[in-house]
Amino acid sequence: MERMPTGIANLDKKISGGYPKGKGILITGVPGAGKTIFGLHFLHKSCMDGKKCIMIATEETPEDLLEQAAMLGLGLDSFIEKGLLKIKPVIEFRTRSIARDAHLVDDYSDNEIDIIEETGLDRYIKPDQEGFNLEEIDLIDLVRLIPEGTEVAVIDNIGVLAFGLGAKEFRDKFDTINRLLAKQATTMLYIMDEAAYEMTHKIADYSTYGSVKLMVKENPYTGKNERFLSIPKMRSTKISLDITVFDITSAGISLKGSKAKIVEL
Ligand SMILES: Nc1ncnc2c1ncn2[C@@H]1O[C@H](COP(=O)(O)OP(=O)(O)O)[C@@H](O)[C@H]1O
Numbered sequence: 001m002e003r004m005p006t007g008i009a010n011l012d013k014k015i016s017g018g019y020p021k022g023k024g025i026l027i028t029g030v031p032g033a034g035k036t037i038f039g040l041h042f043l044h045k046s047c048m049d050g051k052k053c054i055m056i057a058t059e060e061t062p063e064d065l066l067e068q069a070a071m072l073g074l075g076l077d078s079f080i081e082k083g084l085l086k087i088k089p090v091i092e093f094r095t096r097s098i099a100r101d102a103h104l105v106d107d108y109s110d111n112e113i114d115i116i117e118e119t120g121l122d123r124y125i126k127p128d129q130e131g132f133n134l135e136e137i138d139l140i141d142l143v144r145l146i147p148e149g150t151e152v153a154v155i156d157n158i159g160v161l162a163f164g165l166g167a168k169e170f171r172d173k174f175d176t177i178n179r180l181l182a183k184q185a186t187t188m189l190y191i192m193d194e195a196a197y198e199m200t201h202k203i204a205d206y207s208t209y210g211s212v213k214l215m216v217k218e219n220p221y222t223g224k225n226e227r228f229l230s231i232p233k234m235r236s237t238k239i240s241l242d243i244t245v246f247d248i249t250s251a252g253i254s255l256k257g258s259k260a261k262i263v264e265l
């Protein structure tokens, strides 16, 4: 199986060279655990390797993401200029539709119009007292934002589109997305916040090819909070179930030892 390097030194070694190519990997964790930074590493590395990438930003603005990436030495601006990377601002779409309903904004921004056209959301247009109204963006519409030919896509955070869905509806839609994107051979990183992950009964793990869990916990041996990661699942890959300690530094994510080694020390 071909691999896609994660962009995180030492993580590749743990998963036979990288994320399985053309498959979907789920990244979960509490706020601040490092999920977005995981995504930025993968995008940066993939763009460096000349891959066509998309990031779907549902909870942060592209500007904030680009600033965070640059601060970690993972600058993405040049890849956007070259057309290798596109960031789709679903956050803007979500918030402007609320603001429009509340008469805080009244027009559609260019970014919104792009998303409406790409997702075909105008098929849902329905008349109401004020004129016309659009449905909200649905989980399944994400597929249309990731066109064929996209080699890498990071969705940060898919949980935003999972609220309100029952476990079965979420599972069916998520399986559908996964199958369609696997068919077009896009390597996917699905970032999902812990709240949506729990609300959907942690069912997302079953749909994806692999799962990486990021945690912030007290290390009982030092009494200090530390960042941990575990990889409970990676199909077609030999994995260790050890929990690995990592740090976030000015160069991004840096893996330290496994917890087993720390205990030995
Ligand atoms: N240069 C840095 N040095 C140390 N920690 C950093 C640096 N940049 C960001 N961080 C840490 O990374 C965390 C954010 O990671 P992020 O990937 O955005 O989390 P998540 O997406 O899981 O909520 C922040 O809480 C911050 O503490």
Ligand SMILES: [Mg+2]
Binding pocket: 035, 036, 037, 156
């Ligand atoms: Mg994040």
